[in-house]
Amino acid sequence: MGKLDRSFYDRDTITVARELLGKELVRVVDGTVLRGVITETEAYIGRMDKACHAYNYKRTPRTETLFAPPGTAYVYLIYGMHHCLNFVTEAQGEPAAVLLRAVEPAGDCADLLARNRFGCPAQEMTPYQRNNFLNGPGKVCKAFHIDRSFNGSDLTGGVLYIEDTGREPARIYEGKRIGIDYAQEAKDFLWRFWI
DNA sequence: TTCAGGATGTACT
């Protein structure tokens, strides 16, 4: 189905976070296509959210990307070794984004994703590996070969984008976001969504 | 199956 255009991202961040569920992350690397159905997201909204890197419109070299136009990728390094992929939302100048937390393999690229993650075909994954395949932001980035070179890149281009599958999730769950205990009242916002 | 602890680099006090 169709690639999502900029207007999809140019909306309220909570809405975008919910509507990304069930859509497909697409990553083209050296002519091969990697796909994953998005199953978990979180919203971060700078104007009111102490958990957001750009809380209260704080501008630093790192957060500059959050002020970019909607439909831009925001990628940063966390804990010294893991990358996190976000989709910038809302109007240019409004620092807000959706964090991609988890996907499931789509199409027939499970083998390629397993090789990127564990160096073996999907068939040879241990049960533990199968249950912890793409269920975290750093894991998704590793399997899809996404690093900081994608920070600021355009999600309406040809190497990293989202496609509409035309399918609606049967049910969307919501809860508190992960790993932001420092964020005072914002830690209790129900801005995490999953299928 | 769960849990504690360590890895590791960048941003910003």
Added chain:
DNA sequence: GTACATCCTGAAC
């Protein structure tokens, strides 16, 4: 120097 939108390993149960 400290904190960080995390993940992996190994040991205990």
